[in-house]
Amino acid sequence: MNTRVDRPESLWAIAWQQLRRNRLAMACLVILIVYTSVWLYAEGTFWFARLRDVTPAYKVSNYAIRNQPPSTAHWLGTNYAGRDNFGQVVQGTRIAFEIAILTSVIVIPLGFFLGALAGYFGRTIDTVIVYLFSVVGSVPDILLITAISYVVRGVVERSPSMQTVTRYIDSGLLAVCVGLGFTGWVGLCRIIRAEYLKHRERQYVLAARSLGASNMAIMFRHIAPNVSHLIIINFSLRFPGLILTEAVLSYLGVGIANEPSWGAIINDAKQRLWLGNWWELAGATAAMFFLVLALNLFGDALRDALDPKLRTAEAGTV
Amino acid sequence: MAAYIFRRLISVVPISLGVLFVTFLLFRVIGGNPAYRIAGKNATPEKIAQITRDRGYDQPYFLNFKDFPQKLFQAQFPRLVRSILRGDFGESITNKMRVSELLRAGLLPSLCVTTPLFLLDLCLAVGVALLAAYYRGTWIDRSLVVGAVMAMSVSEIVYIMIAQYWLASEWRLFPVWGFEGPQYVVLPVLIGVVAGVGGGVRFYRTVMLDEIYQDYVRTARAKGVSPPRVLFHHVLRNALIPILTNVIVALPFLYTGSILLESFFGIPGLGRLLVTSISNGDEDIIFAETFIGAILFVLANTATDIAYTWADPRIRLK
Secondary structure (H helix, E strand, O other): OOOOOOOOOOHHHHHHHHHHHOHHHHHHHHHHHHHHHHHHHHHHHHHHHHHOOOOOHHHOOOHHHOOOOOOOOOOOOEOOOOOEHHHHHHHHHHHHHHHHHHHHHHHHHHHHHHHHHHHHHOHHHHHHHHHHHHHHHHOOHHHHHHHHHHHHHHHHHHOHHHHHHHHHOOHHHHHHHHHHHHHHHHHHHHHHHHHHHHHOOOHHHHHHHHOOOOHHHHHHHHHHHHHHHHHHHHHHHHHHHHHHHHHHHHHHOOOOOOOOOHHHHHHHHHHHHOOOOHHHHHHHHHHHHHHHHHHHHHHHHHHHHHOHHHHHHHHOOO | OHHHHHHHHHOHHHHHHHHHHHHHHHHHHHOOOHHHHHHOOOOOHHHHHHHHHHOOOOOOOOOOOOOOOOOOOOOHHHHHHHHHHOOOOOEOOOOOOEHHHHHHHHHHHHHHHHHHHHHHHHHHHHHHHHHHHHOOOOHHHHHHHHHHHHHOOOOHHHHHHHHHHHHHHHOOOOOOOOOOOOHHHHHHHHHHHHHHHHHHHHHHHHHHHHHHOOHHHHHHHHHOOOHHHHHHHHHHHHHHHHHHHHHHHHOHHHHHOOHHHHHHHOOOOHHHHHHHHHHHOOHHHHHHHHHHHHHHHHHHHHHHHHHHHHHOOHHHHO
């Protein structure tokens, strides 16, 4: 056996080795790479049309070919306005990723920063932050998300200063992301707080402090790299939930209305399923299914690979 | 013990006030004058002014300093607190009924769907999780987990649409719409179980596996206790605490009902009430449902803590 001891392996290197051995996780990773490419392609076509002020292809109606079943020209048929369903589903991928990213813009800074403050300083700051996330976490998620999206939508649509923003971001998309963001930070905040509580007692923190490092430096330069993997795990396990919630919001009427998100496509397909037009539903459902499945399974594998506690547990036997 | 319970119950008050404050902030302050949302998009300024006056939205938010100090509490927030303490949640805009009456009327139909759904889901999830934990690491375990994740990767809306279209409408196995007898809840309950069981299986399996790697399990095996007996007698009993938590915390969702199931199948419960309120802009109902849902969650959480100390006296010392 080869016993080179030149450099200790990093957490990420060990995790990657374990992930590589997991065939299911690798298959999921391939699926995720495919979805990411589709997203980048859709984002490209969207901005190409937007910056030139032309109607993007997926929004052009063609009433001569409406509600057609799948054919070689239109793999998933066409919808009520004669738009190609496959193109709609591709744009739906873009929306799904945009929701994940825009939501994370709220969740990660808020959850991480508040969690770090609470866990590191303790005492009053901790009490206040714990109170804050207990309050927000008390409202059943779907109710709070609905309420926030409902209210934010009203604000965005009425205020003139938001017009510049909504020229680039759909007002429904913005409302949904604000709703998902201001409820989603609670989970991350809890995890980060618990980690900081543990890490602040560790020796390396004591060493840094005795060398005169400031609180900010200890929090963000010394401890943060040791807990940053939790952000990625949290993201990959939160993402599938966002996709499924978005579909519910579309149905409730507080979701995305003017862009073909998967939830909006499914909601649109509702009436025409009764006419036997199954293809509209099938496309968005399948797209959603494989992404959510791959994210869930990959997220699980990632967590197992990055969390050493579970890794030793797997080796144990009864 | 009595002192502990008392202390825990007292802590419900600040959280409830916080929830009330957050919902108030959301609906009245951040969202601007609710009259705009209530009146709808094409309302005349007179209509908006009238709604504003009638519903007291022109008053100050927190304290009224006009005619100090007689009218100090003639402001929106104090009035809201007072009316909620009286159990008064305002009235519906669409049919002028008291919101508390509407909520009372919706409670029973909601419980008719959610109670069997909840119990069936729990038994199935724990059963499958036990099976997976018993065969951990084998292909049985892996396929159960992947199956569970697959089941939770399809949007509940899609399950409902497909089941309603094929099982109820095409094959006439179940009624499609309405609430006139026990047979009307069968299909919603089945769909709810299929859509929800995956998450439960995944959670309970983790709980069981956490227990399985404990020392007492190894001791039991070393004594010669058979694997099934270890699982059912030792592991399941110790896993009961996390299971109990999950169950109690899920109880408030019996009240919110299944929003989607109720509105698709025409069950006149609280979930359907919420959906119609959103589309009518019936703000008081959305507010009341959000607030009551949160209060029930807080109470359930407190009940869990108390149940914990009753089940495991060591926890009180922490």
